Amino acid sequence: MATRENIRRRAVLMGGLALPLLALPGCTGMGGFDLSEAIRRMLTLSSQRAFASLLAEDGFYSDQLARIDLPDQMGGSRAGGIVNALLSTSAVRNRLLHVLNDAAAEGAERAAPLVADAIRSFSVADALAIVRAANGDAATQALRGQMGDALVTAMFPEIGTALRIADDPIVGQVLRATTGIDIAGLGEHVAREAANGIYAAMGREEAAIRADPQATGDPIIIGAFGLLR
Template sequence: MENTILSRAPSRDFTASPPSSRRGFLGLSLGGVATLALAGCASYQGYSFTEAIRRLLTIASQDAFEQLLAPGGFYDDQLARLSVDEVLGNRGGVLARILGSTIVRERMMREFNRIAAEGAYRAAPVVADTIRIVGFENAVALVSGEPTAATGYLRTNMGSRLIDVMLPEVSDALRVIDDPVLGPALSELSGVNLSGVADSLTRRTEDAIWSAIGREEAAIRADPYATNDPVLIGVFGARNAVR
């Protein structure tokens, strides 16, 4: 089958901002996948299923990271919100009693979400690289699978790579927070295994990332025409029509 250059909707130009910005960075790292010449094996009416899955994951990942890394992204997204209790477990209650302030808890929650965004920023190019190199031998099964089948397949193939990439960033961020209000809280944390807090926050961030990608994948499958991508429309539009 002749190789086809991946084309995306004009409204999805993530390279317009400078490469030094986060949006520009995501456009270059995830957009690198979008410029590959992809050859497929299984196909439908000339459309490669392998290419369709790669395009599906590229666009879903790009949209998910853009939303999560936007100002307030993790904090405002109900599927990604990271709360103090979820990250600290029982320690959250201890800190609440020590500090005795809802305002401080809210600031702590926002700080955790900021740290989560830093970890996600580091994770974005790793996801992009994996989409590029993972072989989709079971492309037919993924095309006809559940709404988040491709996301689940990608997560399984990545294993602990996101955790490995994000954990150093999260650990460093927890240690360098310089806040006159949160400082005392973090001092308390340092006495109760700060590395464990970093690990919990990292895993919560990982779950949030995969939830966001899966949600975007499901949305694309439901309405491939919104992408303006001919391959996604050809594969998933046809599949939706015969349901």
């Protein structure tokens, strides 16, 4: 579970991430606004909303899109009989899931400023195509394509540290009974799934903004995603 100190730290982090949107310039271009700037503003807002949700208490665990599940070696078809026995009760399974999802949140703290920086330098090859895209997360997917594995790489050390600090006996018992994965492998699994969850949450927020750009109150976003759709 997230400690009060973690919650306070995350609140400060999210407050800092909110500043870039306020500082973005209202560039002019087609129709009196710049489409690339509108996309960056939308991505900034969607990422702020996504991280605010994921960094709340039990944020990853409570989010159906972002929740980290057990790797196959632990909870899937590749799990052995001893592991299945250890995880036979929902209480034990949920405890392990909470440890993994809390570790994902620790990694997401590191990811949040990286996403903010990537958005500020995001280069848009075909802004009009992204604005008019049929899929609601086109901008998020374009950003993901430019970032590559940057989030996984950045989050992996933080998540590994969080898993070791948690020192949960259930994790230790399950790892000792599991073949084909150790604490490093578990950390990599959580890092990759956390990155997937971050982009999924951002895409969900992007789709919501596209569906109702007026609700943002941002004239640049409204101009691009309201007038040109």
